Structures are given as C-alpha cells and as structure tokens.
Amino acid sequence: ERTGAEAVRSAAIERERQRLEAVVEGIAEAVVAVFPKEGLWLRNAAWLPLHGFAGFDELPGRGVTAFAHLFETLSPDGSPVPHRDLPITRVLRGEDFSDVEVRLRRTDKAHERWVSYNGTAVRDPDGGDVSLAVLTMRDVTTRKAAEERHRLLLAELSHRVKNTLAVVQGIANRSLSGERTLGEAREALAKRLRALANAHTLLTASEWRGASLRALAAAELDPYRGRVAMRGRDLALGPKAAQGLALILHELATNAAKHGALSVPEGRAELAWDAGEAVLRLTWREAGGPEVRPPARRGFGRLLIEEAAVHDLAGRARLEFRRGGWPTSWRSPPPASRPRSRAAGGPGRCRARGGPSRHRSGWPGTRGSGRTVCLENFLDREPRASEVP
Numbered sequence: 001e002r003t004g005a006e007a008v009r010s011a012a013i014e015r016e017r018q019r020l021e022a023v024v025e026g027i028a029e030a031v032v033a034v035f036p037k038e039g040l041w042l043r044n045a046a047w048l049p050l051h052g053f054a055g056f057d058e059l060p061g062r063g064v065t066a067f068a069h070l071f072e073t074l075s076p077d078g079s080p081v082p083h084r085d086l087p088i089t090r091v092l093r094g095e096d097f098s099d100v101e102v103r104l105r106r107t108d109k110a111h112e113r114w115v116s117y118n119g120t121a122v123r124d125p126d127g128g129d130v131s132l133a134v135l136t137m138r139d140v141t142t143r144k145a146a147e148e149r150h151r152l153l154l155a156e157l158s159h160r161v162k163n164t165l166a167v168v169q170g171i172a173n174r175s176l177s178g179e180r181t182l183g184e185a186r187e188a189l190a191k192r193l194r195a196l197a198n199a200h201t202l203l204t205a206s207e208w209r210g211a212s213l214r215a216l217a218a219a220e221l222d223p224y225r226g227r228v229a230m231r232g233r234d235l236a237l238g239p240k241a242a243q244g245l246a247l248i249l250h251e252l253a254t255n256a257a258k259h260g261a262l263s264v265p266e267g268r269a270e271l272a273w274d275a276g277e278a279v280l281r282l283t284w285r286e287a288g289g290p291e292v293r294p295p296a297r298r299g300f301g302r303l304l305i306e307e308a309a310v311h312d313l314a315g316r317a318r319l320e321f322r323r324g325g326w327p328t329s330w331r332s333p334p335p336a337s338r339p340r341s342r343a344a345g346g347p348g349r350c351r352a353r354g355g356p357s358r359h360r361s362g363w364p365g366t367r368g369s370g371r372t373v374c375l376e377n378f379l380d381r382e383p384r385a386s387e388v389p
Helices: 002-025 087-092 141-175 182-205 213-220 239-258 300-311
Strands: 030-035 040-043 071-074 097-106 112-123 130-139 228-231 235-237 268-275 279-287 316-319 327-331 371-378 385-387
Touching (some): 030 087, 087 097, 087 112, 087 130, 141 182, 182 239, 213 239, 235 239, 239 268, 239 300
Antiparallel strands (some): 235 385, 316 327
C-alpha cells in the first residue's frame, strides 16, 4: 500500500511539475520557481541568457548549489552580497520583496548583467514552512548604463558650467576695466562672449566630443569673409582647445580690424594650419596693412591670447613687436616620453630678435610689412587634435 501511495504521489508531483513548467515557460521575464520540500527547481528559457547559458544542457544540475560557484553577486556599490542576503536565500526564507537590484557576474567567463529581482514566498496553509518560492528577474543592464551615462554627463556639465562661468567672469572683469567708455566696454564684452558662444554651438552639435577647426575659424572670422583666407586640412579640436582658440581668433581678427591689415580696404589676412607628426601649428598672417608699432601698454587682448595659449592650448606664448611685422610664437614642451624635434629655426620660420628661433619647431612667417602670429601645440598633450574623416 505504501508503495502504491508513493507512486500516486510521485505521479501527482510530476503532473504538477509539468503544469508549472508550462506556466513558467509562458512568462516573458526570467523566472525561478522552487518547491523546497520536493527539491524541485523550475526555470524558463528567459532565465538562460540572463545567466550566460545558451541552453538547459549547459546547466551542471537542477539545484542552485550545482552552479552557484559560477556566479558572483555584487551590490550596487560593488561589494559582494553575503549569502544570507542573496535574493534566492531571502525568498526561500519566506521573505517577499521587489526591485532588488544586484550585479550578476560569471566567474568562469566574461558575462555580467544588472538584474532586478522580485521575490514571493508561499507558505503552507497552516502558515508554517515555505511550500513555493518564486523569483522573477529583469535585465536592467541597459537602464543602469544609461543612468551611469546620465550621472557622468551631469558631473561633466557641472564642471563645464563652472569653467565657463570662470572664463566669462575673467572676460567681463577685463573688458569692463581700463580706459574704455562704458559703451566700448559693453561692445567688447558682447563680442568676446559671442566668440565663446560660437565655440559652444559647435561643441554642442558634436555632444562636446570636439569641434572642427575650419568650422570654428569660419564662425569667428565670418564678419571678415572674403578678406581672410583659410588654408589647411580640417582638424578636430578638443573642447578646451576649441574654446581657447575661439577667443584667440576673435582677438586677432578684432586687432586686425582696428589696427592691422583689416583696418584698410587693401589689407588681407590668412589663417593657415598644419598638423605634423607631433605638432599642430597655426599661423595668422596679415599683409597690406599699416606699419606695426609696439603697443604702449599690455592690453587685455594680448593677455587673453597669452593665457589661452598656456591654459587652453597647453603651450606658452612669446610675443615680439617689430616695425616690419609682429611675429608671435606659441609652443608646448613635449612630454618626457617624446624626444624634442631637432628642426632648428631657419629662413622663413618664426624669428626672435632677428636671429634663429629658440623654439625647436616654428611656422613659416612673413617679413616686411604686415604681422604674423604663430601658434604651436604638441599633439600628444591636451588638447589633442585628430584629422576629421
């Protein structure tokens, strides 16, 4: 009789298992159903990819203990989840919970997922032991990655806003000081802020990955279209370099319009650039303008160019004024990992005091009437420059 009763019970359990398997398999989310007393574990097909399995035949056994060693469960802060706090342990203990998020990592291969668990425990009618424990799981990896990107973007935005406000404050303080009238100061401030805004517009369009040097120059030099030529292959500048160069180009063009070649109808200017093996060089040339004379004071325009070269282009500035022209050079010392260029200043390079340039690499300049500004930056330092495809 006992054998017959056990056979009937086993048959009933098997029918119940098949019925529950059909129910579990029809659920879209990953599901684990456990009958603790019978030692029965049911999983649906959605559970497999979440745990890095291609099929049920890869499972080393039905019970969780058969493959628990293949997984590491981490809390949101990256610390291991103790065994007593594992979702399966909690639900088998009789706890109900929802939206418990952990990071599930395979220890035997590259597989990691963020998983959100819901647990439901069903007890015997008398309220005693757990007769059925159900875990449902959702893959929230994509959402967690988006949240992390959002967090990083907010942090980056906060950093950029602080930097931009510092730049604006510096520009405002300098523009509104000195011997200018209030009207002149307002106009200077507005134009400088517009130059900075041009760079921000280009950077926003690229999601702050960088800005085209040619597009940046075209935006800053647009008021002088037809009088300023641009020459050079397009380059992508980093955000910091783009902002600094925008202000530099604005100051150069404004100075040329007030005192240089662009202040007379026959005057012309050229902006040229070239990216060598290790150096990005930019040259601003003017021709056909009034004779250059050293300024009586060190104005904000010159100060801005010098400081932008140091802080935004990772270089340093050196300016000299001559009656026949205005050569200025910026250079960034190469890092210790890269040997310095051995090219010496020769004919046609940026010169200083009439002799060979002290800079290892220069930019062909012009002698005679007009003025020349030469910027130089080593590409293996921030800001980086790369060719635009």
